[in-house]
Amino acid sequence: MNRSVSRRGFLEKAAGATAGVAALKGFPNLNLNYGVGLPEGLPLVLVSGSKTWASDAAWGVLKDGGEALDAVHAGAMAAEVYPRDSSVGVGGSPNEDGVIQLDCSIMDGKSMQCGAVGCIEGIEHPSTAARQVMEWTDHCMIVGPYATEFARKMGHTVTDISSEGSRDWYRRWIGRHSDSDDWFNAAESAAKMKRELPPSELGRRQRELERNHGTINVLAVDVRRDVAGCTTTSGLSGKIPGRCGDSPIIGAGLYVLRDVGAAGFTGRGEEVIRVCGSFTVCEQMRRGLSPTEASREAIRRMVDETNEGNANFSDNAVAINVKGEHGSFTVSGRSRYTIHNTDGRQTIQGEARL
Numbered sequence: 103m104n105r106s107v108s109r110r111g112f113l114e115k116a117a118g119a120t121a122g123v124a125a126l127k128g129f130p131n132l133n134l135n136y137g138v139g140l141p142e143g144l145p146l147v148l149v150s151g152s153k154t155w156a157s158d159a160a161w162g163v164l165k166d167g168g169e170a171l172d173a174v175h176a177g178a179m180a181a182e183v184y185p186r187d188s189s190v191g192v193g194g195s196p197n198e199d200g201v202i203q204l205d206c207s208i209m210d211g212k213s214m215q216c217g218a219v220g221c222i223e224g225i226e227h228p229s230t231a232a233r234q235v236m237e238w239t240d241h242c243m244i245v246g247p248y249a250t251e252f253a254r255k256m257g258h259t260v261t262d263i264s265s266e267g268s269r270d271w272y273r274r275w276i277g278r279h280s281d282s283d284d285w286f287n288a289a290e291s292a293a294k295m296k297r298e299l300p301p302s303e304l305g306r307r308q309r310e311l312e313r314n315h316g317t318i319n320v321l322a323v324d325v326r327r328d329v330a331g332c333t334t335t336s337g338l339s340g341k342i343p344g345r346c347g348d349s350p351i352i353g354a355g356l357y358v359l360r361d362v363g364a365a366g367f368t369g370r371g372e373e374v375i376r377v378c379g380s381f382t383v384c385e386q387m388r389r390g391l392s393p394t395e396a397s398r399e400a401i402r403r404m405v406d407e408t409n410e411g412n413a414n415f416s417d418n419a420v421a422i423n424v425k426g427e428h429g430s431f432t433v434s435g436r437s438r439y440t441i442h443n444t445d446g447r448q449t450i451q452g453e454a455r456l
């Protein structure tokens with residue numbers, strides 16, 4: 103656990119860094135002595151899974167009194183270029199045609215503004231493109247080749263974002279489709295992998311061959327109690343080209359509610375879209391449920407109302423609120439999330455019983 107920033111030291115620094123900002127924004131009653139007014143758990147970053155490189159980047163912004171929006175953007179950007187992350191950004195999972203199409207959304211609770219890009223190609227930081235949609239346009243979402251073109255106009259370089267890992271995944275994946283085409287079949291591919299790889303590497307590579315939905319949610323509350331979130335992903339591996347999952351859809355893969363909290367989803371996007379997953383979680387938190395209970399309610403709807411009790415899919419909700427509480431609920435039983443606050447960094451097992 104990283105305890106390099108003590109709560110007291112942090113509060114003194116944050117109060118100094120933000121006092122002027124708070125006064126400017128016309129909050130005369132805001133208690134600038136954050137040691138008194140700020141709940142114990144704030145400021146707070148949450149990332150889905152155990153992607154500590156993302157939570158560290160986000161915390162790096164928050165710990166100096168930075169804004170939640172900048173923190174979630176920094177966390178998402180770190181994930182998008184992390185070389186061993188095969189489900190987000192550079193080196194993400196290719197679609198059916200071997201092309202990496204990325205989805206991303208970002209939302210700022212302070213202004214309730216949002217931006218998203220869907221099926222964007224060749225852009226290292228879809229989170230930046232999504233933020234630019236939010237900050238430079240009157241729109242909320244731009245998709246497909248138009249998203250790529252938008253990003254290019256905003257100054258991004260359009261480049262090859264595949265990696266040796268993503269190309270390797272695709273070569274092996276197409277070999278699994280049929281025994282009667284000209285691609286070597288799955289059995290041969292698996293046997294080759296077994297021959298070539300040491301046992302320690304084999305399990306990881308075999309898991310990589312499974313179709314996955316990857317995705318990272320980065321949520322934050324800053325010292326002003328402003329909330330923000332970002333969800334970024336390459337989406338379902340092997341997806342039909344043009345398929346948008348839940349991640350770029352505000353209310354599905356991400357939602358933020360001013361003065362309440364933020365929520366995000368990972369897992370099979372189609373299920374999340376059907377129940378407006380993240381919006382549902384935030385609405386339940388607005389009604390007073392804790393992040394865990396609110397997440398549970400969204401997952402319950404997903405299972406009961408759209409799948410008639412058949413929970414044969416993996417979806418996971420994560421949420422935080424402005425009181426510094428956090429939680430998660432999953433269908434599959436294997437969910438973790440990582441938080442970072444002044445007590446340090448911690449990876450937590452989420453709840454999984456309906």
Ligand code: GLY
Pocket residue numbers: 315316317335336337338346347348349355367368369370371372
């Ligand atoms: N949740 C990510 C996806 O379904 O694409």
